[in-house]
Amino acid sequence: MAKQIPYVDYLVLGDQPHLVANECSGCGARFFDRRNACAHCFGTEFRTVDIATDGELRSFSIVTFAAPGVQVPFVSSIVDLGGTSVRGNVINTPPDPDHVTLGMKVRLATYVVGTDDEGTEAVNFGFEPVL
Ligand SMILES: [Zn+2]
Known part of the structure; x- marks a missing residue:
């Protein structure tokens, strides 16, 4: 299995990827x-806490124009994970209003953003619908 590193430092990878705050x-x-x-x-004083991986879509917008190199359309969203608001994209579903609705149940999912010359994968997170 390829070596993986988190794209953002509050993403914890492993058997059960999750966010920490x-x-x-x-x-x-x-x-x-x-x-x-x-x-x-x-x-x-701060302590590190694990954030729930299941939540609800609170707000979203379908982005059809973006910087060069960014694939569009995609769904930018804010998800409530057990009381903590997290910004992320809705992934693994078509980016249209038939498939993305306010209040729908979502779950954290990871995807590979890119691979460097040594084969190390950078992994980011998004939210996929829970069917
Ligand atoms: Zn405080």
């Missing part, structure tokens, strides 16, 4: 990037 010990706010202080309560 930094959760503020003071107020519970969650951030996917590294923070020195909480944007809500200015607390400085």
